[in-house]
Amino acid sequence: MCCGRNPILFSQSKLSLPARRADHASPPARVPRSNVAYFEYNGKTALTVIGPVSGVRYRFAAPGSRVAVDPRDRRSLAAVRHLAQVRSL
Numbered sequence: 001m002c003c004g005r006n007p008i009l010f011s012q013s014k015l016s017l018p019a020r021r022a023d024h025a026s027p028p029a030r031v032p033r034s035n036v037a038y039f040e041y042n043g044k045t046a047l048t049v050i051g052p053v054s055g056v057r058y059r060f061a062a063p064g065s066r067v068a069v070d071p072r073d074r075r076s077l078a079a080v081r082h083l084a085q086v087r088s089l
Helices: 007-015 071-078
Strands: 035-041 047-050 057-059 067-069 083-086
Touching: 035 057, 035 071, 057 067, 067 071, 071 083
Parallel strands: none
Antiparallel strands: 035 067, 035 083, 047 057
């Protein structure tokens, strides 16, 4: 024992910490660049979309913004109003 704490309880408390999810404006690291879909936002303000398959948060900061998207989320984002798939960033 260290400092009067039970080391088993201490290690279990570390496991219960919530995971942080970062905003992504580029493809997730686990997806090869050649397997990325690109989308352009043509709305009037900003838009944030969460990919239903990957859970990645895609941020379109302004009209004309282009973002690389995990290909697993492509079909869902294609159905979002004011988003259009494009060939590149």
